[in-house]
Amino acid sequence: MKYHLVAAAGAMALGAQGAAAQDLTVTSFGGAYGAAQQEHMIDPYMAESGVNILFEDYGGGVAEMKAQSESGNIQWDVVDIEVIDLERACSEGYVAVIDHSILPPGDDGTPAEEDFIPEALHECGVGNIVWSIIFAHADDAYPDGGPQTIADFFDTEAFPGKRGLRKRPQVNMEWALMADGVAPEEVYELLATEEGQQRAFDKLDTIKDDIVWYDSWSQAPVLLNDGGAQMVQSANGRIFAAIQDEDAPFTMVWDSHVYDLDVWAIMDGTEKEEEALDFIKFATRTVPLSGMQDVAYGPTRKSAQDLLPEEVKQDLPTAHLDEGLKADGVFWADFGESLGEKFNEWLLQ
Amino acid sequence: MGDITASPLTRTEDALGAEDARNAARELRAQRLRAFLFVLPLLIFIAFAFVAPIASMLFRSAYNPTVAELVPASLEAIEDWDGEGRPPDAVLTQFAQDLKRLANDRTSGQLAEEINRFLPGTSSVVKSTARQLRRADDAALAADGPALLLEANDAWGEPGIWRALRKAGQVYSASYYLTALDLETTRDGSIQPRDTRIYLQLYGKTLWMAFIITVLTLVLGYPLAFHMAHSSTAHANFLMVFVLLPFWTSLLVRTTSWIALLQTNGVVNSTLMALGVTNNPLELLYTQFSTIIAMTHILLPFMVLPLYSVMRGIDPSYMRAAMSMGSRPIPAFLRIYLPMSLPGLSAGALLVFIISVGYYITPALVGGTDGQMISNIIAFHMQQSNNWELAAALGSLLLVLIVALYWLYDRFVGAGNIKLG
Numbered sequence: 001m002k003y004h005l006v007a008a009a010g011a012m013a014l015g016a017q018g019a020a021a022q023d024l025t026v027t028s029f030g031g032a033y034g035a036a037q038q039e040h041m042i043d044p045y046m047a048e049s050g051v052n053i054l055f056e057d058y059g060g061g062v063a064e065m066k067a068q069s070e071s072g073n074i075q076w077d078v079v080d081i082e083v084i085d086l087e088r089a090c091s092e093g094y095v096a097v098i099d100h101s102i103l104p105p106g107d108d109g110t111p112a113e114e115d116f117i118p119e120a121l122h123e124c125g126v127g128n129i130v131w132s133i134i135f136a137h138a139d140d141a142y143p144d145g146g147p148q149t150i151a152d153f154f155d156t157e158a159f160p161g162k163r164g165l166r167k168r169p170q171v172n173m174e175w176a177l178m179a180d181g182v183a184p185e186e187v188y189e190l191l192a193t194e195e196g197q198q199r200a201f202d203k204l205d206t207i208k209d210d211i212v213w214y215d216s217w218s219q220a221p222v223l224l225n226d227g228g229a230q231m232v233q234s235a236n237g238r239i240f241a242a243i244q245d246e247d248a249p250f251t252m253v254w255d256s257h258v259y260d261l262d263v264w265a266i267m268d269g270t271e272k273e274e275e276a277l278d279f280i281k282f283a284t285r286t287v288p289l290s291g292m293q294d295v296a297y298g299p300t301r302k303s304a305q306d307l308l309p310e311e312v313k314q315d316l317p318t319a320h321l322d323e324g325l326k327a328d329g330v331f332w333a334d335f336g337e338s339l340g341e342k343f344n345e346w347l348l349q
Numbered sequence: 350m351g352d353i354t355a356s357p358l359t360r361t362e363d364a365l366g367a368e369d370a371r372n373a374a375r376e377l378r379a380q381r382l383r384a385f386l387f388v389l390p391l392l393i394f395i396a397f398a399f400v401a402p403i404a405s406m407l408f409r410s411a412y413n414p415t416v417a418e419l420v421p422a423s424l425e426a427i428e429d430w431d432g433e434g435r436p437p438d439a440v441l442t443q444f445a446q447d448l449k450r451l452a453n454d455r456t457s458g459q460l461a462e463e464i465n466r467f468l469p470g471t472s473s474v475v476k477s478t479a480r481q482l483r484r485a486d487d488a489a490l491a492a493d494g495p496a497l498l499l500e501a502n503d504a505w506g507e508p509g510i511w512r513a514l515r516k517a518g519q520v521y522s523a524s525y526y527l528t529a530l531d532l533e534t535t536r537d538g539s540i541q542p543r544d545t546r547i548y549l550q551l552y553g554k555t556l557w558m559a560f561i562i563t564v565l566t567l568v569l570g571y572p573l574a575f576h577m578a579h580s581s582t583a584h585a586n587f588l589m590v591f592v593l594l595p596f597w598t599s600l601l602v603r604t605t606s607w608i609a610l611l612q613t614n615g616v617v618n619s620t621l622m623a624l625g626v627t628n629n630p631l632e633l634l635y636t637q638f639s640t641i642i643a644m645t646h647i648l649l650p651f652m653v654l655p656l657y658s659v660m661r662g663i664d665p666s667y668m669r670a671a672m673s674m675g676s677r678p679i680p681a682f683l684r685i686y687l688p689m690s691l692p693g694l695s696a697g698a699l700l701v702f703i704i705s706v707g708y709y710i711t712p713a714l715v716g717g718t719d720g721q722m723i724s725n726i727i728a729f730h731m732q733q734s735n736n737w738e739l740a741a742a743l744g745s746l747l748l749v750l751i752v753a754l755y756w757l758y759d760r761f762v763g764a765g766n767i768k769l770g
Contacts, residue, residue, distance in 0.1 A: 063732045091458025091476050167718070168733070192470060212635055213718050227613040228634065268455075330473045333461075337734040338469035338545075344726065345547045347718045348554075 023052045024275050028080035030057035031218070032241050032295045037080070040291025041283040048282070051275060061085055065094040065267065074269045077276045080128060083119070083261045084170070087329035090124035095265040096273065097124055098280070106303030107286035115286075117318075119326070120300035125263030126284045127300030129292045132259035132317035132324060133171050136239040139249040141230035150256035153231060154179040154203060156210050161230030164223040167213040169343040170332060171233065171258045174325060176203035178256045184325040192335065201346050213347075224250055240296035240315055254320040260327040261300065403748070410525055410741035416463045416517045419456060420447040424518040427511060432536060436511050442494030444514075445482060449490060452479035466736065468513035474504045512536065525742035548726070548743065552750065555723040558641060559705040563652075565645045566701050567694070570652035574693075577653075578660035589657075596650040604711050607643040608634060611715070635717025643711050648704060652697035659693025696767040699758065703751055723747060 026042065028034050034057060042055050056076070058064060062085050068074050081089060089095045100121050103112035113121070120127025135153055137146040146152075147159045153175070165172055177187050177196065180203045190196030204211075212229045214220065220234035221242040236257070242248040264283060266276045282288065289299035290307040298318030299305055305318060313319050417424060423444040430436040451457040457479035458472075465472035478501040482490070485497060498505045516524070527533055531546045573592075577585045595603060610616045611633040618630040633639055663686065671681040709724040716725070723743065730740035 059732075061732055063735055066735060088458060088462070091455065091461060091479075093455040093458065097455070211718075214635075215713060226615070227630070330476075333476075334465060334470045334472045337466065337736060340729065340734050341545050341547065344729070345545050347721070348547055348550055 023054050024078065024272055024279060025054045025056060025076050026078040026080075026279065027056045027058045027076045029060060033237060033297070036292060036294040037283075039294075041288045044288065045279055045282045049278065051279070053279070062089050062092075062094065065089055066092070068267070069094045069269065072269075074267050074271075076267050077270045077272050078279055079265050079267060080262055081125065081265050083122065083125070083263060084327050084329040084332050086122060086125050086263055086265060088333050089265065090122070093268055095124045096268045096270075098126060098266065098277070100126070102277065102281065104281060104285060106301055108303045108306070110303055115301045115303050117300055117302065119261055120263070122263055125265040126280055128262045128264050128284065128289070129297035130259055130261055130300060130317045130321075131297045132236045132257045132320070133233060134236045134239070134252050134254055134257040135231055135233050136224065136250045136252045137231040138224050138227075139251055146251055147231060147253060148255065149253075150175055150179045151181075153253075154207055156207055159231070161210070162212045162228065163207060163210055164212045164214055164220060164229035164232030166217070166220075166233055167215055167347075169339040170327070170336075172204060173197070173200045173339065173343075174258055174327075175233075175256060176200040178325070179203060184256070187325060188328045188331045191331065197339065197342065201342075204346070221248065221250075224248070236317055237295045237297055244296075254323050257317070257320065257324040258327050259317050259321065259324045260329075262297075406741045407745050409738055410745045411521055411523065413463075413522065413525075413738050414520045415459055416514070417520045419451060419460050420444065420514075420518070423447045424515070427515055427518075430511065430515075432508065432512055432515075434508055435506055436508075438495045440511070441498050441505065442491065445485075445490050445494035445498045446487075448475070448479050448498075449482040449485055449487075452483040462735070463517040464510070464513050467516045468509055471504070471510055471513060474502050474510065478502050478505070525738045526746070528739055529742040529746050548723075551721070551723045551726055552746070554721075555706055556750075558637070558722065559702050561641055562644050562648060562705045563698050563702045565641070566649050566652040567698060569645070570649055570656055570697065571694070574653050574656035574660055577657050578663070579665065592650050592653050595646070600647065600710065603647055604643055604714050607639065607646070607715055611639050611642075634715060635720070637716070637719045640712045640716040640720030640722075643715050644705055644708060647711060648701045651700045651704065655696040655700070656690065656693040659696075660690055663689045691762075692767060695758075695762055699755075699767065702754075706751060707747065
């Protein structure tokens with residue numbers, strides 16, 4: 001009896017939100033990427049299905065999912081998440097398992113299982129884009145030709161100037177080892193050892209005085225633009241947008257880039273799993289995926305790649321996979337925290 | 350207080366008899382109740398928004414039942430193991446069965462995460478083993494658990510991983526506090542410094558930066574407040590606008606405007622270069638220097654406002670009297686004015702110091718590497734590494750530190766000396 005009273009009072013308090021409870025809440029990273037998703041996935045889906053979507057931004061990571069899951073108050077339905085975080089969200093039960101057999105075939109008739117690139121079909125997610133972390137340099141900083149390889153990035157004599165890096169161990173440790181001559185396929189194996197970690201820190205030491213640290217991707221093109229750094233680490237789409245939309249005199253370097261996928265995942269415990277699945281089925285069809293070229297991220301379906309003009313393909317990470325290294329979500333789930341601490345200690349030295 | 354109200358009451362009792370005394374007492378009770386009801390909303394608010402979160406944070410920093418709830422039977426089985434070599438087969442069998450259950454509930458990741466904290470690299474071992482055991486036959490697990498476990502990953506033959514499991518299984522543990530103090534326990538239970546040392550250094554740096562910022566706001570704020578307190582009301586109000594206007598502007602706006610000022614091609618650098626002071630732009634942004642300068646600017650009103658309101662109340666004739674009796678201006682100021690302005694000074698200094706110790710957003714935006722403070726590391730453990738227990742321990746230590754500093758302050762300066770107006 002008492003419980004019913006409480007429930008009734010709760011229902012009354014939530015009455016104002018009753019209408020909103022019918023909507024599907026989709027969360028992604030915002031910015032130009034969010035705008036492209038809005039245009040090619042969210043809006044067309046709303047028009048087709050009649051479902052209203054609340055499209056929200058978040059900063060990535062698992063912390064907010066953990067908070068929602070632990071409090072039992074699931075507010076999101078669908079999340080756009082990086083595979084590096086998905087690994088963890090999936091095994092800790094924050095996102096639901098997705099049956100891949102429900103995915104529609106590509107527009108050219110290829111079955112989904114063959115149409116998606118293999119990494120795109122994760123136990124708990126369906127691939128959305130392939131994106132990459134590259135470095136770029138300002139053209140006017142190096143009139144005689146800029147850095148071409150990751151070793152050049154660490155060569156402060158041949159290429160003087162500030163290097164903008166994101167303040168975290170991810171990617172920086174991998175780059176340090178590759179610049180030190182380690183083959184891409186051995187990077188993670190080596191980084192799992194004390195000696196490998198020390199070798200990476202030693203290599204980073206050689207450019208420590210020339211590094212400008214930043215916190216969010218949006219700062220990378222800004223640093224390059226205002227002269228705060230002569231070369232920066234960046235998500236490829238950010239630099240692409242600066243070149244494309246603002247005619248910024250930047251050059252992207254694909255050597256040793258570290259690529260990863262973003263996938264759509266469903267929050268475990270949401271009441272709208274059916275609707276969420278329906279949205280994901282729509283958003284990962286061939287045509288919506290091909291729209292992600294707007295922000296220079298590669299589509300995860302081969303049939304979507306076939307729709308792209310030849311000159312655009314060259315600007316997408318999918319055209320450069322053999323020059324790059326796939327970010328290892330399993331490695332970072334193992335060593336993210338301990339390397340994070342060591343990295344912070346190294347910064348303080 | 351009690352005495353004052355009690356004495357008139359006893360007198361009325363004598364004069365007016367028992368009936369009236371009861372009425373008076375009832376009236377007094379009603380008044381007290383009304384007064385209490387007025388504060389009640391605030392008390393409820395404080396309880397929910399302040400006391401409860403802090404209490405749960407303190408609790409969380411030492412209490413972590415995750416592993417104990419996930420694999421209680423395995424922890425019980427491993428209790429008698431001496432910590433050397435491989436644990437008995439019964440432990441392995443029990444754990445293999447537990448792991449299969451966790452894999453099917455999809456909670457193996459939570460276990461992996463916790464064990465990984467004590468032995469980095471273990472997360473993938475736990476998860477991949479769980480994946481392989483998911484479809485294992487129950488009977489085979491019961492009969493052949495150890496073999497299946499070792500077949501999935503030979504790391505299960507090492508004692509280290511089992512010690513990590515046992516450590517992670519402690520429901521109440523001081524290990525997060527030890528980590529926050531750059532310490533760890535060894536296998537025989539003694540305490541030794543950790544290999545990675547960051548937190549003590551950061552606490553020290555945070556306190557040092559807060560101290561510098563407090564001194565800077567004092568140096569800048571004291572003369573300003575003095576000038577305002579001793580000029581005409583119209584002039585003081587005019588100046589007050591310049592103190593309050595930035596105070597009312599959003600914190601983010603003020604911080605980002607410092608980015609615009611200090612960046613490589615920013616206002617400061619281009620001015621310096623135009624004046625010929627320097628040929629190459631100076632490196633101003635993303636340093637400790639930029640954190641200190643931006644925070645000094647942001648926290649200046651907290652120093653000026655209490656100083657000003659206290660100084661307004663100081664009668665200027667005291668200074669004149671001291672001077673007329675032959676004191677020189679500086680000794681007169683030091684002996685007469687400064688002690689009288691001390692309450693405002695203490696309040697301002699304490700406010701600025703305590704606020705800057707816990708500052709987060711400004712160091713994160715303009716601080717770069719060496720401008721980091723302890724709150725940025727707490728945020729790292731909340732948002733990136735998801736080690737909420739360690740974040741709670743670091744936060745609790747910060748709280749203890751501030752309370753201790755306040756106590757010291759009270760001993761030497763006296764909390765009664767604080768005055769906001």
